[in-house]
Amino acid sequence: MLYRSEIKIIKDISIKESLFSGQSFIWNTLHDNTDYYATVIKNNPLIIRQISDTEIEIFCSSSVINGMVLPEFIEHYFTLDINTDDVFPESFSLLYPKLWDLLKGYFSLRILRQDPFETLITFMCAQGIGMQLIRKQVSMLAEHYGEKIVLPFSGKEIILHSFPAAQQLAATDPLLLSRCTNNNRLRAANIIRAARAVDEGRLDLDALQKSQLTLGELRNTLSRRSGIGFKIADCIALFGxxxxxxxxxxxxxxxxxxxxxxxxxxxxxLTPASYLMLDAEIRRVLNPDFAGYAGHMLFHCWRREIKKLRTF
DNA sequence: CCCCAGGCTTTTC
DNA sequence: GAAAAGCATGGG
Known part of the structure; x- marks a missing residue:
């Protein structure tokens, strides 16, 4: 039984950002009924597709996710409460007219409010390694340690895997897990340590999310953990x-x-010191409260428009 | 064999 | 304290 929900959107959402399950971050806006975005949120399969320029439809096996009814959750997950037109400061278009023009196609990009644990682990897989390999690791984590979900949909069966729970990753050992971490045993060990900390309540991500920590305090708290530096800490903060x-x-x-x-x-x-200096420097250009949101548009714009990368 | 990929840790000054 | 070197792996 699938619950269906429709939701109006302000503008078309065409790009998302997620490492989970090797999902491509482009959510095609084709209206051909075959293209959908499928993911799993805490064992709830979620299928989303765009049915018009102003509407998307959502299918889910549960009518409530994370304590929110479906439309409410979708709005939250895809950050539809954020108006991407307000992400950059007003002065930006005047100061950087050429860049502003280049950015035109990136205002439909959405940073997702992803699951904190999923984000913690997936970005621990993203150090000094290519995008393809990062996504491969995350897919393998889900296939080996997550729950398999078979979902009849649109005349076929969609096979999905949930992202593993902390308990699942906490119970494995580095050698076994390293199959899923590009054969990197150190990374596997760090992931297990983090999973155990979450499983045993020593690392409370929900509390971190609710806390009123400054960005610096949050970054220090996360990067104190083995396998997490400033960059990954900021990724966890931004995406998770x-x-x-x-x-x-x-x-x-x-x-x-x-x-x-x-x-x-x-x-x-890029030393820790220069990282913090750059961080301070860009905050004078971008709106500090949405520096990361804006930065992510710039990030994909840079990769696609300048570096001509087609991989995500 | 080189360099690069959505860095982190340890050593050394 | 902060900069430099070392680290680990697959892919082009």
């Missing part, structure tokens, strides 16, 4: 804890900061 002020600086961001914003901080080696 709803902290749209968090601005993760990776190799690509570093490049566009230099190219587009003439950041003066030395960029050759």
């Amino acid at each position: 804890l709803g902290r749209f002020d968090a601005f993760p600086i990776d190799t690509h961001v570093r490049q566009y900061l230099e190219e587009w914003f003439n950041c003066t901080t030395p960029l050759r080696s």
Whole structure:
């Protein structure tokens, strides 16, 4: 039994951002009934497709997810409460007219409010490694440690895997888990440690999300953990804890900061000190409260328009 | 064999 | 304290 819900959207949502299940981050806006976005939120399969320019439909085996009724959850998950037109400061288009023009196609990008634990683990898989391999790791984690879900939909069966619960990952061992972490045993061990901390309540992500910590405090708290540095900490904050002020600086961001914003901080080696300096510098250009949201549009714009990368 | 990929940790000054 | 080197793996 699938619950169906329709929801009106302000503008078409065409791009999402998620590492889970190897999902491509493009959610095609084709209206051909074959293209859908399928994911699993805490064992609830969720299928979403766009039925017109202003409407999407959602199917779910449960009418309530995370304590929210379906339409409410969708609005929350896809951050439909955020108007992406307000993400950049008003002065931005005047200061960077050429860049502003390049960014036109990226205002339909949505940062998702993803599950904190899922985000914690998936971004721990994303260190010094290519996108394809990151997604492969996450897919394998779900296939090996998540629950298999078979969903009859649109005349066929969709096979989905939920993202593993902390308890599942806490119970495995590094050698076994390393099959899913690009054969990297150290990364596997770090993931197990993090999963155990969550499972045993020593790392309370929900409490972190509700806390009023400053960005710096949150980043320090997360990066104290083995396998998590400033960049991954900021990713967890941005994608998993709803902290749209968090601005993760990776190799690509570093490049566009230099190219587009003439950041003066030395960029050759990204040390913790230069990371924080860059972070402070970009906050003078972007709206500090939505620096990460804006940064993510810039990130994908840079990769696609400038670097001509077709992988996500 | 080189370098790169949505960095982190340990060593060294 | 902060900068430099070391680390680990697959892919082009």
